[in-house]
Amino acid sequence: MSDMIPARLAALKTISTPELKQQWRDLFHAEPPVFNRRYLESRLAYRIQELTYGGLKPETVRRLERLGEELDGGDRKKRTMRLDRDRPIIGTRLLREWQGVEQIVTVTATGFEWQGRPYKSLSAIARTITGTRWNGWVFFGLKNHRGRT
Template sequence: MTHDPIPARLAALKTTSTPDLKSQWRDLFDTEAPPFNRRYLESRLAYRIQELVYGGLKPETVRRLERLGEELDGGDKRKRGIRADRDRPITGTRLLREWQGVEQIVTVTRDGFEWQGRPYKSLSAIARAITGTRWNGWVFFGLKNHRGRA
């Protein structure tokens, strides 16, 4: 019985230094590592290591995924490069914020937001209308912390 070194190699990624992860990235992808967080680097390296040893997706699987993508974006290749706004609350969600003793309620709509019966494209515009000063709307309504993380 032969020993498969891949599980041990994958487990070692968790304790590998970030500079060494970036070095492995250069070796495995033949490009510089992207400026993403460590967890992203670990997961993509783990996938790439397995892909190179065990093989990648079958061509028919790739074609099926491409067809599904075309169904979702109508074949518009520009849309494929646009990141979906995954952090946006689901349509119908109500956001509550108390400001100077008054409860403010915003409803998420399909095209933006609604506050006091009026449509708005951004939460920042609503926060400015409520406070009279510039605010990051996501921070004002507690959807992101001050460092910008969701």
Template sequence: MTTHDPIPARLAALKTAATPALKAQWRDLFDSEPPPFNRRYLESRLAYRTQELVYGGLKPETVRRLERLGEDLDGGDRRKSRVRADHGRPITGTRLIREWQGVEQVVTVTADGFEWQGRPYKSLSAIARAITGTRWNGWVFFGLRNHRRRPR
């Protein structure tokens, strides 16, 4: 007798599920309200949580290693790991990815601005303008801010 693993089918179904269904799954799997992040984030976290519950999570030694690496970065100060300079500006090294007209655009946050296609820029709006040829709010273009409200 062969057993059929339903997990791959469940993971594939996440891609076509309606957003309200994803949010309902989130409530079931995490016992909390879903965060206000984009659909891709919900899909990836739901996929991970589904597999974690069925196959098991990270090994304890892996968790300890990750905690040690985190302490090396922030000295064990959890508040420091959450501090962002420049009022909500993404942390240096963050990669912002946006698909525009079928082409993936990747911007890296640097200490003094942003880098796109190997060139430094002071603002995301300048990069969005270079990509689209029109004026954009760079924060909205890269999905860091909803055009109707300010970020938290």
């Protein structure tokens, strides 16, 4: 069985996206996420190998959990706070010109506001403005395309 694994992994690059999504359903017993094809391929490749050769050793899982707790003490609120410290200050106005129209977003306590409507993420606003998926932080110039601020 394990001698077929390299062929299965190579096939992920050549099969259609609907076939990739079906493999996701078969291997994860859930609907595939809306991420891009490359994400699906890499996650499926890992899952195929995980099911064949076994996942992480329990010792490794425990070590990763300990490292995570060292960072945030196991407190989910601290994880959220770490994300919040990167957000612009409440009341900040973000400006972006898109196809000759100036778009203005205001940072609120619960997310963002654009054209009088509340949004939880900048990506949702960018998607509404452009009609395509965007990283909202990149779209509004808060991070460059490589993810650095």
